[in-house]
Amino acid sequence: AQSVTQLDSQVPVFEEAPVELRCNYSSSVSVYLFWYVQYPNQGLQLLLKYLSGSTLVKGINGFEAEFNKSQTSFHLRKPSVHISDTAEYFCAVSGLNAGKSTFGDGTTLTVKP
Amino acid sequence: SQTIHQWPATLVQPVGSPLSLECTVEGTSNPNLYWYRQAAGRGLQLLFYSIGIDQISSEVPQNLSASRPQDRQFILSSKKLLLSDSGFYLCAWSDVRINGYTFGSGTRLTVV
Numbered sequence: 001a002q003s004v005t006q007l008d009s010q011v012p013v014f015e016e017a018p019v020e021l022r023c024n025y026s027s028s029v030s031v032y033l034f035w036y037v038q039y040p041n042q043g044l045q046l047l048l049k050y051l052s053g054s055t056l057v058k059g060i061n062g063f064e065a066e067f068n069k070s071q072t073s074f075h076l077r078k079p080s081v082h083i084s085d086t087a088e089y090f091c092a093v094s095g096l097n098a099g100k101s102t103f104g105d106g107t108t109l110t111v112k113p
Numbered sequence: 114s115q116t117i118h119q120w121p122a123t124l125v126q127p128v129g130s131p132l133s134l135e136c137t138v139e140g141t142s143n144p145n146l147y148w149y150r151q152a153a154g155r156g157l158q159l160l161f162y163s164i165g166i167d168q169i170s171s172e173v174p175q176n177l178s179a180s181r182p183q184d185r186q187f188i189l190s191s192k193k194l195l196l197s198d199s200g201f202y203l204c205a206w207s208d209v210r211i212n213g214y215t216f217g218s219g220t221r222l223t224v225v
Contacts, residue, residue, distance in 0.1 A: 041219070043216035046213045046215070049213045090156065090157065100147065
């Protein structure tokens with residue numbers, strides 16, 4: 001079984017500042033890792049994913065994440081945020097042979113002008 | 114391209130009434146299908162997932178059920194709704210390569 005912990009429930013940041021949303025996972029097997037974004041009253045949209053290969057993965061909207069196996073982390077970063085990045089962000093993990101994903105509780109990113 | 118449709122967008126139902134939420138996927142075959150519930154201010158709880166027609170696994174015992182009568186159709190049902198069934202219900206699909214989910218736009222259910 002897998003579990004995901006998003007270390008910050010809320011992250012306020014000023015526009016054009018950098019941001020990091022932290023995600024740790026626990027699993028007894030190798031995993032795939034994902035970040036999703038959810039805007040109010042909408043479904044989730046896949047931002048990026050780590051399946052294998054390079055530990056630094058780039059996604060849409062200028063986001064990137066780094067897989068750190070030794071620290072079992074998959075933190076999401078953006079060098080300069082915009083007001084439009086205000087949303088809920090979810091980290092998720094799935095086993096290599098299991099289609100279903102386990103989600104963290106989410107981090108609310110609020111970008112202030 | 115693949116698309117996923119989920120309806121209705123919002124629903125207000127009295128306690129004890131039945132429920133039927135429908136989800137369909139286009140542009141792919143034999144998808145893995147999922148129903149999640151998101152309570153206010155909380156994460157996603159997996160309710161059901163299906164790897165094929167009439168192959169459904171339940172993750173959480175409760176008064177909800179799911180059916181998959183066709184390859185790309187996934188239905189969430191209840192015979193009698195409880196107040197605690199209120200929430201945001203999300204349908205999602207993935208392919209067998211597990212490249213991540215594509216979510217529907219969600220159904221906001223309020224049980225009154």
